[in-house]
Amino acid sequence: MSHLCFLCQRCSQALKLSHSMEPSQEPGASMPISAQGETRETQEGGPPSKEEANLENLQDGAFCRTPHPPSGAMALDYSNFTLLGKLEPWRSLDSIQKTIRGSSDILSGETEVDHPLCVDCTDRLLEVLDIELAITESDVQNYKRCLETRKRVTEDETEMLQEKLKDMELEEARLLQEAAEMEKNQERVAADLEAAQAETKMLEQQEEQYWKDYSQLKWQQLELHEELSSVEMRLQYAQIQWNQLEKTDIFNATFEIWQDGPLTIINNFRLGRLPTVPVCWNEINAAWGQTALLLLALANTIGLEFQRYRLFPCGNHSYLRSLIDDCAELPLFSSGKQNVFLHNKFDQAMMAFLDCMQQFKEAAERGESALCLPYKIHVKKGLMEDPGSSRGFYSIRTHLNTEEDWTKALKLMLINFKCSLTWVSLRYGRK
Secondary structure (H helix, E strand, O other): OOOOEEEOOOOOOEEOOOOOOOOOOOHHHOOOHHHHHHHHHOOOOOOOOHHHHHHHHHHHOOOOEEOOOOOOOOOOOOOOEEOEOOOOOOOOHHHHHHHHHHHHHHHHOOOOOOOOOOHHHHHHHHHHHHHHHHHHHHHHHHHHHHHHHHHHOOHHHHHHHHHHHHHHHHHHHHHHHHHHHHHHHHHHHHHHHHHHHHHHHHHHHHHHHHHHHHHHHHHHHHHHHHHHHHHHHHHHHHHHHHHHHHHOOHHHHHOOEEEEOOEEEEOOEEEOOOOOOOOOHHHHHHHHHHHHHHHHHHHHHHOOOOOOEEEEOOHHHOEEEEOOOOOOEEEOOOOOOOOOOOOOHHHHHHHHHHHHHHHHHHHHOOOOOOOOOOOEEEOOOOEEEOOOOOOOEEEOOOOOOOHHHHHHHHHHHHHHHHHHHHHHHHHHOOO
């Protein structure tokens, strides 16, 4: 046995209907479905009655949802409901017609549905409606006050307000125009700002490049300053050395001549020998090499070129070359094994050396500041003259001569060289 059932359109819960909404059932109205079918079949094929058509339509729409337009501004479709179940065939025609009429009134909006919603949804709906009612009443009160205020306004005030409204409209138009101009100015300022930012970026890049160049130039400046300081220090040191060299006598610094008793020493080499002071011949030869170098340096200083001999200072193997006797070489060194009965080449070399020394003396005696040697030279005889000595003359040769006299002649020769060094240093040393 089925019956009608309604659902709440908000929470979809089944509604419990009141007794007034339930259709009445009469005991005599119950009929079996087969009996009703037989009744319809006995009607000799005529058209069905109005009640039967309504019954069929109602049965067909028993499960349909019937839309109902919402009332007011609420979006809650509380008037929609669902009809569940089937009509029982044994209900009376009167009850069926009553149900159809009630449903038609509900669908047409001529009557209100007693229970479209459940109690909780209805309470919430009523709260929403109360809030809307309060808002509507407030709006109504505001409208009333506005109407009352408008009635109290006079014509003068109306004109004044209209003029004020016009002024405000003009002011609004002016402000809109200013706003448009401000927008244009803003666009122009934005463009200028973008250009300024681009220029600023370019200037920053240039500044960065300038700083890099400045740093590089500063570094170069520091390097050049350090190099300049170093050059100045070297120049100062060179100037000091130059001043010392100017004060230094190059000949006296290069050729040192002094006496050690009967022997004379040149650059730590003894020239000569005695029976009591046996000097090896290698040292004597080296001393002759230093003496030959001294004579050649003196000649070059005054610009002298020897006429008959050419001097070749070669240490302890120095020699002279004759320019008149088939370029014969005269050794200015000896091993000490000369034959006393022969006129040896060592003696010839020493006599040629005296000849070169005499040429230097004669060249140095020319001019204003002439050279004056303390001991005279006799080239042809190979003698050195000592005016203060009892004997007077000393031979430069070793042939038929004693070691004492030979050493004495060498000593007088070196003393003449020392005087020549002093003269050359005074005359040519500062040039």
